[in-house]
Amino acid sequence: MSAAAETPAAGADAPAKPEPAHGWRLFTIWLVLALAADLLIWFFLYPHLPPGRMSTSAKHQQFDIAVLMISAAPVIIAVWLYFGYAIVVWRARPGDDTDGPPIHGHTGVQATWIIGTSAIVLWLFVFGTVELIGPAGAGAGEGPSPIWKLAGTQTANWAPGGNDMLQVQVIGQQWTWSYRYPQFGGMESTQLFLPVDTPVTFHVTSLDVIHSFWAYQLGVKADANPAVDNVAYTTAKQMGSFVVRCNELCGIWHGAMFNYGQVVSQSAFAAWARGVQAQEQANGVLATLPPFSLTYDPTVIPQLGKALTNIVQVTGAPGYYYGPANPVQP
Numbered sequence: 329m330s331a332a333a334e335t336p337a338a339g340a341d342a343p344a345k346p347e348p349a350h351g352w353r354l355f356t357i358w359l360v361l362a363l364a365a366d367l368l369i370w371f372f373l374y375p376h377l378p379p380g381r382m383s384t385s386a387k388h389q390q391f392d393i394a395v396l397m398i399s400a401a402p403v404i405i406a407v408w409l410y411f412g413y414a415i416v417v418w419r420a421r422p423g424d425d426t427d428g429p430p431i432h433g434h435t436g437v438q439a440t441w442i443i444g445t446s447a448i449v450l451w452l453f454v455f456g457t458v459e460l461i462g463p464a465g466a467g468a469g470e471g472p473s474p475i476w477k478l479a480g481t482q483t484a485n486w487a488p489g490g491n492d493m494l495q496v497q498v499i500g501q502q503w504t505w506s507y508r509y510p511q512f513g514g515m516e517s518t519q520l521f522l523p524v525d526t527p528v529t530f531h532v533t534s535l536d537v538i539h540s541f542w543a544y545q546l547g548v549k550a551d552a553n554p555a556v557d558n559v560a561y562t563t564a565k566q567m568g569s570f571v572v573r574c575n576e577l578c579g580i581w582h583g584a585m586f587n588y589g590q591v592v593s594q595s596a597f598a599a600w601a602r603g604v605q606a607q608e609q610a611n612g613v614l615a616t617l618p619p620f621s622l623t624y625d626p627t628v629i630p631q632l633g634k635a636l637t638n639i640v641q642v643t644g645a646p647g648y649y650y651g652p653a654n655p656v657q658p
């Protein structure tokens with residue numbers, strides 16, 4: 329930037345000033361801004377990021393978003409800083425019609441660029457892989473035979489207090505969800521109750537078109553395809569309610585295909601599940617349901633004519649859901 333010195337007129341007025349160390353200046357300003365932005369993100373934004381911390385998968389997703397923001401902020405700050413610095417410091421002064429000095433290459437800048445971008449890409453690759461394997465698929469649908477498993481004991485009957493894995497089959501149909509608990513005699517309910525601190529395996533499937541099971545606060549999302557067993561894992565860490573939505577446009581009442589699930593204590597869950605099981609045993613519904621199956625025939629159920637509800641009031645759906653007319657509350 330010694331253009332002024334090369335012009336005879338300007339050179340006559342004042343001696344050429346030495347160029348300031350632009351690189352170090354930029355680096356110092358960038359370091360301060362990037363550090364400030366990353367600290368703000370970590371301490372103020374991170375705790376409020378979706379989807380919250382209700383389950384292991386939700387926690388991991390929140391952490392992932394925070395780490396990606398922390399990785400991205402220094403990059404965008406570098407771009408904006410260079411942009412602003414160039415406009416302020418390197419703009420042409422009034423009356424200056426000279427060209428800048430020709431540039432033929434700069435090993436330092438080129439090496440920094442290649443090393444910097446390679447490091448960023450490799451970091452994202454390693455971080456993403458670790459965060460996918462660590463929480464056993466991060467709450468997403470892993471297909472019928474996942475390559476990882478959550479730690480937990482496989483049992484035929486679920487009991488509180490141990491580390492039993494809870495199996496829940498999630499069945500989508502136009503336009504409602506039902507949930508089957510194979511470890512409780514295969515009882516089914518339109519209410520999704522889960523015990524806290526329990527590894528859960530969801531088996532997501534559909535009776536008709538493609539739906540998508542999205543338990544927002546649990547950080548679980550898995551496609552529901554007919555005749556496909558799509559497995560997703562999570563462990564709820566906090567009690568409370570969460571939203572279940574269909575996340576795949578599945579027909580005219582897709583928007584109404586949601587309800588609320590509950591994470592309750594292990595003993596409350598066991599009491600609720602046994603209660604529903606007993607009720608369905610008594611009214612004969614349970615006997616018609618196989619213990620565990622990937623395929624369902626919803627038309628069989630209404631023929632029983634017992635304790636079944638035709639959902640017309642909300643969805644207008646011609647279908648039926650399984651489960652008791654008066655669900656047992658925990």
Ligand SMILES: [Cu+2]
Pocket residue numbers: 500501503538539540574575576577578582585
């Ligand atoms: Cu749907």
